[in-house]
Amino acid sequence: MTLIDSAPPRTGTARLIVVLGGLSAVSPFAIDMYAPGFPEIATSFGTSGTAVQLSLTACLVGLAVGQIVLGPISDATGRRRLLLAGSALFTVFSLLCAVAPTIAVFDVARLLQGITGGAGIVIGRAVVSDRFTGAHAARQLATLSVIGSTAPVLAPVLGGLVLGIGSWRLVFVALALTGLVLLAAVWAWVPESLPVERRRAGGLGAVLSAMGGLLRRRELVGYLLVMGCGIGALFAYISGSPFVFQSVYGLSPTAYSLVFATNAVGTVVAGVIFGRLAGRVRLNSLLVTGVAISAASLVVLVALLAAGISTFPTTWVCLFGLTCGIGLLLPAATAIILAVGSDAPGAASGMLGGSQFVLGAAAAPLPGVLGSTTAMSTAVVVLGCALLSALALVTLARPWQGRGEPAGEH
Template structure:
């Protein structure tokens, strides 16, 4: 059912639906880095290198990208519910495989497949909202999912650190499997099919992916995709490099590292809350520009301090807090704009959105390890580079002053 812009959606089941979609939007981002506080333990467990362990994070990101790029447009042709059920079930299975993986090779492969399966929940969740709601009602619910998705990767290591206090890193993946099972049952009970057969895209897979190609011919959409993807790249480079920065260089314990992450998560949550309150009153493009500016300034300051040899644990922490705060504006703003610009093919637009997020995130995540984790500079340089590319894409391609994707009356 599609709701007109001037009418409120039916209340029956809507609250439960959004709760389930929110859970689906959170569980895969949680899976990306919930085990990050255990990176040093995993290195010892498998007798492997830091870079090899960081590649497991990259494998999950690649899987999430593949899953969303493929499953998003497929759901435009096949419907949402059965793909969502299949994805939730396979996420549960591969989380258990991660928990018992005997070698780093098996672990990395399971992480890749866990990501592919988890991509279904993210991409189809957004498409379900686009199916059922329009106008301001859709924007509010997409904002909710975006804020959940943006805070989950920052909160996940905090939860992982708590689990590591009572067990090994493998217990993290048992917890993810149990969460996946609960979401599978919730989808079965409370998420009906939202795309009836008569509204599905016809013409087979060729037509489905042709719609995606048509979206990629829009300059402004490509710009917003790059802004959002490079923002995620900056975040995941920070996530993959920070365990070694804070634990190996600054000497924090896994619990201490989790507390630092928790404090940084406050910035993301606060910025997401501000975004939710201002969306509809302040231009989305203005909020996006502010988020990008905060990330660039924060990381430029960190690189400058490190270059001068005067950066300390508090200054490094403060600059990275700026990164997570800016991200709390950047992701929900760019997500809402992208889905509005690509609203004629919501599954394809959602797939491109997720693909850009996690392809660029996967490319950036291992770079701090490749450059060496002996100082904080390797992580800082990668994160700043991603932020600068996002800023260039915003100005050169997205051109926010043109008001793309704004609700009526705000462009």
């Protein structure tokens, strides 16, 4: 055993989940925290807003690639080494973002920051799968989901506060310091959760074989699509809602922030409710409920808009229903996917994270694809994603078969 693998054999569950929650939150912060500084970044580099927006795309691509690749690799090499390396390199690349001399260097640094930040998300879920099973795993995953859902709400606010005292570069210095704190926390409080005897041998070939084996499971592909299309609906809502509430309904940026925060609270509250119900209600039942609430909310919204009823309160209520449904869908699908792929949790977690960010990034620009973002264009795209999620649930996942349920739950 090497020094880097040595750690206290046991650690408090609460402390472990706090650290894993921090690892899950730091990437959403990296995505959104610098958004208020976009105009300043464009001026600083003497470039266009579109070029700056590409840095966001680069980070999302990095997060998808990092999770798809690093999750399966952790099945072969263990979790702790990669968590330490990911936290350290996230710190390095955050600093590189802070001192980047050109937009090209900045975009590359954002890509690498996304890849290394993805380690905390994907391996954190795998650590939960290593240490917990059944309802206990579902509750811990729900906690990580709540933390991950809260981070995007707080990130722009904190980013705005940082920009109030310094330039946009200070945002990335703050992210680097956060990475350094997480590196210390992982070193002190996250022991290796995957013993050598449970690791996959065979290198890259075994990793690819594990992923291929999982993708041959119809139900797993179904649950991945349920999750990915649900995230697609959420990203389409996030990208379209500023235009809907500010340009269509005339809200100020501050008022829109309150609307967005309220809807995000719906996701968090639904996640807390999921944590309370996990172990008493079947995971598949909670997943079906989440998908149904999301789809029904958008069916109502599209019907109202088609009937000429386009008001701020009705649109807000329907989108609040969407976020509440997502708050049940995400932790339920995550727990089931990791349970179905429990023989290769790193690979399952990697594909889970990859499907989220790939489908989310694909759906995000669709509300404005025809040239202008309206309430109807946003609602139709979000509804389409929600219906695709429901279709995958019924045709591929088939929740009535009880896949992914703890023993005795089905």
